[in-house]
Amino acid sequence: MSHTLISADNTWTLFAILAAIATLAIYLEQKTKIGSKITGCVMALIGAMILSNIGIIPLDAPAYDFVWDYVIPLSIPMLLFNADIKRIGKESGRLLIIYLISGIGTIAGGIVAYNLLKGAFADLGLVLPMMIGTYTGGSVNLVAMADAYQVGGELVSSSVVADNLLMALYFFALIAAAGSRFFLKRYRHPLIDEIEAQSGEEGFKGASSFWKPKEVSLKDIAFCIALSLVIVAVSVNIANFFGEAIPTTNFGLALINGLLGSKYLIITTLTMLVATIFPKQVGSIPCSQEIGTYLIHIFFAVIGVPASIYMIVTKAPLLLLFCAIIVFVNMLFSFVFGKLLRFSLEEIIISSNANIGGPTTAAAMAIAKGWNALIVPAILVGTLGYVLGNYYGIFAGTFIGL
Numbered sequence: 001m002s003h004t005l006i007s008a009d010n011t012w013t014l015f016a017i018l019a020a021i022a023t024l025a026i027y028l029e030q031k032t033k034i035g036s037k038i039t040g041c042v043m044a045l046i047g048a049m050i051l052s053n054i055g056i057i058p059l060d061a062p063a064y065d066f067v068w069d070y071v072i073p074l075s076i077p078m079l080l081f082n083a084d085i086k087r088i089g090k091e092s093g094r095l096l097i098i099y100l101i102s103g104i105g106t107i108a109g110g111i112v113a114y115n116l117l118k119g120a121f122a123d124l125g126l127v128l129p130m131m132i133g134t135y136t137g138g139s140v141n142l143v144a145m146a147d148a149y150q151v152g153g154e155l156v157s158s159s160v161v162a163d164n165l166l167m168a169l170y171f172f173a174l175i176a177a178a179g180s181r182f183f184l185k186r187y188r189h190p191l192i193d194e195i196e197a198q199s200g201e202e203g204f205k206g207a208s209s210f211w212k213p214k215e216v217s218l219k220d221i222a223f224c225i226a227l228s229l230v231i232v233a234v235s236v237n238i239a240n241f242f243g244e245a246i247p248t249t250n251f252g253l254a255l256i257n258g259l260l261g262s263k264y265l266i267i268t269t270l271t272m273l274v275a276t277i278f279p280k281q282v283g284s285i286p287c288s289q290e291i292g293t294y295l296i297h298i299f300f301a302v303i304g305v306p307a308s309i310y311m312i313v314t315k316a317p318l319l320l321l322f323c324a325i326i327v328f329v330n331m332l333f334s335f336v337f338g339k340l341l342r343f344s345l346e347e348i349i350i351s352s353n354a355n356i357g358g359p360t361t362a363a364a365m366a367i368a369k370g371w372n373a374l375i376v377p378a379i380l381v382g383t384l385g386y387v388l389g390n391y392y393g394i395f396a397g398t399f400i401g402l
Helices: 011-031 033-038 040-053 062-080 085-091 094-120 124-134 139-148 153-178 181-186 190-197 206-210 218-245 251-260 263-277 279-283 288-304 309-340 345-357 359-369 372-399
Strands: none
Touching: 011 033, 011 040, 011 062, 011 288, 033 040, 040 153, 040 288, 062 139, 062 218, 062 263, 062 288, 062 372, 085 263, 085 279, 085 372, 094 124, 094 309, 094 345, 094 372, 124 139, 124 153, 124 309, 124 372, 139 153, 139 263, 139 288, 139 372, 153 288, 153 309, 153 345, 153 359, 190 345, 190 359, 218 251, 218 263, 218 288, 263 279, 263 372, 309 345, 345 359, 345 372, 359 372
């Protein structure tokens, strides 16, 4: 290993650097316009990549392994404490149906993209579960699939760059679709009509009232961390048991082994059950989303460390095409079936956004457009995507023989 300013065994310093990078990225995302466009996750990745490329931090260290092995599994329950399936089914209404149809488009798009491009990229099979996961749920699913299939840091970094660039382009496309004469003529759009009929600013009052500061107590933090640790500990032991007990002698058994032997799917399932059985106690923890998201930012700093600029330049364009095919098929499914089943333009746009970008971006778009009736449903179906993303990703990986 080449010499760096910070040695690989200087664990506390490396932890401090990773935490600082994640914190700065979050600050810039929330406080600057360019930061909000780039996103905190990408800035964390870029920050760590710069430090490693100029020789400040090492390419490999026990501190990074700790993040992969412990920090990421711990973050998943925290991000799923709102995944009350009964509430999602009850309150998301029609949006849930078109969201699930849109998700089928993601799987179909992934399979199509893989078969079209696999000859040009030997490791594309490893990218497939990550992209299906993130384009069903969000970054937490990409992280889970990267760890589940032991994807190298360089390939993860290139995939993240392509993913975020494509997402940004697609969000612009969805915003354009909301004002496009082509779509406005062919789809009903009651919320757009309602806003146009009002004085102009009334439809945008929901943003300030929806995003409010939270009061967090010591009890909330303790309960959040303790419950997450218990869920992860139980899930890892269950997954290890099934992974060893179920043989992989044929496709059916391999699929079952891949599902029940995945700690991420067990974590997801167990958290979902806890959130559904105890919705008031678990769903009301005010700090879970914040802590989980912060841990995810630390992970993105870690995957930026081994990133090769050459790898990003040479592989990201092909990965961008791969992502574009997935998103295009998702969009095709969303708008075609949305039209056939008479969903509104607003419902179709938000459901596709929730698939590709997750609950945060879907809610943000609903708020930005003044579609206040879709804000909560967008978050609910997007949260369901966090649950489904790991299942879809593992299924896709097993389907192609990973």
